[in-house]
Structures are given as structure tokens and as C-alpha cells.
Amino acid sequence: MKVTETKLKGCYIIEPRVYHDHRGCFFESFNQQEFEAAIGEKVDFVQDNQSCSYKGVVRALHYQVGAYAQAKLVRVLRGRVLDVAVDLRKDSPTFGDYIAVELSDENKKQVFIPKGFAHGFITLSETAEFFYKCDSFYQKEAEGGVVYNDPDINIDWMLPKDEIILSDRDASLPKLKDARL
Template identity: 50%
Template sequence: MRFIRTEIPDVVICEPIVHGDARGYFVETFRQDRLEEFLGFKIDFCQDNESKSSRGVLRGLHYQLAPSAQTKLVRVIQGKVLDVAVDIRKESPTFGKHVAVELTGENKRQLLVPRGFAHGFIVLEDDTIFAYKVDNYYSPENDRGIAFDDSDLGINWQVDSSSLNLSAKDKIQPRLEETNDLFEYGVNYYE
């Protein structure tokens, strides 16, 4: 597995090695020891989640407050998404900036979205299956979000807004500047 730091260095692309032949392929999708060696700290994933969506479904931008903050390791099993991580760590040099990476069933790329980031994705193909690991259990009382269409974030979701399919919750999320529930830059949320 190869690890690539993005323009926001804490967000990491994970590229597995795909071994293919006439019979199909084999891919090692996760190696905790190699990921921890690259990151320089221990991470314990405790829950796997999966969703299936049609083209135009937008999920996000979501995050969990401490002590329920989550690191996510996301991937697409089938189909295609544009996956987005937004830095919501106050005083961070990249606060309010985002990384957008195309994840597909073909490219097998994964994105590590650390604690202190809001996460979302737009589905670009029908019947897309999206899967992810988290290192903390979901906590409804710590569940938060940011408006996907906050103009200050400048995210190009690559789909016409009239084609978007959003949950009721995601239609009413606050803009980043209206959000008081953010992370402090420099705090170790992994202890």
C-alpha cells in the first residue's frame, strides 16, 4: 500500500496494490501496521459502515464532536464518488480549505479523513457502494454538520444542484462561519 499526503497533509490518500490476472484480482484493502507506521500514531478502527446510493446523492458534510470525534478511512467498492474533507480546526493554516478526491471501484483508492475534519461525498454513478471504517462509535448527541453549499468553502461537487438528492438534515446545516462546534488546532484528539 502506498500513502500520499494531499495538499492538506493530514488528509491521506491510500493506494493499494491490485494484483490482477485473467481470473480477476486480489487487493489488500487495509493494513493497520503500515498505516500506523506512516501516520506515526496508533489508530483503532472499531466500526465498519456501508451505504448504497444512486447518482446525485450527496451525503455530508458531517463530523462528530470530541469525545466522539472520528477518523474515517473511506472507499468505494462499486461505482464512483467525489469525496471531500474540510479542515474545521480553528487556527489551522488550512482552516476552511478542502481536499476533493475521486474514489471509484476501479481505482481502489481510499481517503483517510482525520479527526478535526468534516466529511462528505457526492455519488457520480448509480448503484455506488461506499464503505468506511471509523475509530469511534457514532454518537447522536455529538453529531454535527456544515452546509455542503457554503460558498466560502468553494467546493465544486461536479453535479448540477438541480440533480442533487439530499437528506432533510443536510438541507439545513449551518455555514462554517455560523458553526461554534469546531476543533482546536494543535490539540491531540487521539488520546
């Protein structure tokens, strides 16, 4: 696998080795030993999540705080999304900065998002099936979020505002300056 650290320390883009032949393709989507050697730390994933979304759906920007903070390894099983990670580590020189990576069933890229980041994505294809591993169990009382269109972060979601579909919860999330970190 090819592992590339992004401008946000600890956040990596992972590209598996894909083997193609006349039958299709094969790749290892996760190998804990190789993964940990590449990022230089031990990560024990305990929960897998999967969502299906229509074009324009934004699921963002979510995180968990305190002892329930989560590291995530995210990928797309079908379709295409723009995946976004925002650095929420107050002592980080990149606090409030973000990366955006196109993930698809074609490019098979993955993103490792460490603890201390908000995460979200927008579906760019007609539908998308999104899959991610978490290293901590979800706890409702620990959930936090930042509104997707916070002007201080200024994420380009690649679709016009009138094509964006949000849940009521995501539409009412606070700006980063007002978020519980």
C-alpha cells in the same frame, strides 16, 4: 501500498497494491501495521459503516465533536464518488480548505481523514456502495455538520445543482461560520 499526504496535514490518499491475473484481481484493502507505519500514528478502528446511494446523492458534510470526534478511512466498493474532506481545525493554516478525491471500484483509492475534519461525498455513477472505518463510535449528541454548498468553502460537486439529492437534515445544516465546532 502508496500513501500520499494531501495539502491538508494528516489527510492521506491511500492506493493499495493491486494484483491482476486471468481470474481478476486481489488486494489488501487494509493492513493495520502498514497503515500505521505509513501515516506515523496509531489508529484503532472500532466501527465500520456502509451506505448505498443513487447518482446525485450528497451525504455531507458531517463530523463529530469533542471526545467523540472521528478519524475515518473511506473507500468505494462499487461505483464512483467524489469524496470531500474539509479542515475544521481552528488552529490549522488550512482551516476551511478542502480536498476532493474521486474514489471508485476501479481505482481502489482510499482517503484517511483525521479527527477535526468534516466529510462528505456525492455519487457520480448510477449507484455507489460506500464503506468507511471509524476510530470512535457514533454519538448522536456529538454530531455536527456544515451545509454542502457553503459559499465560503465553495466545493465543486461536479454535478449541476438540479441533479443533487439531499436529505432534509443535510439541506438544513449551518454554514461553517455558524457551525458548532
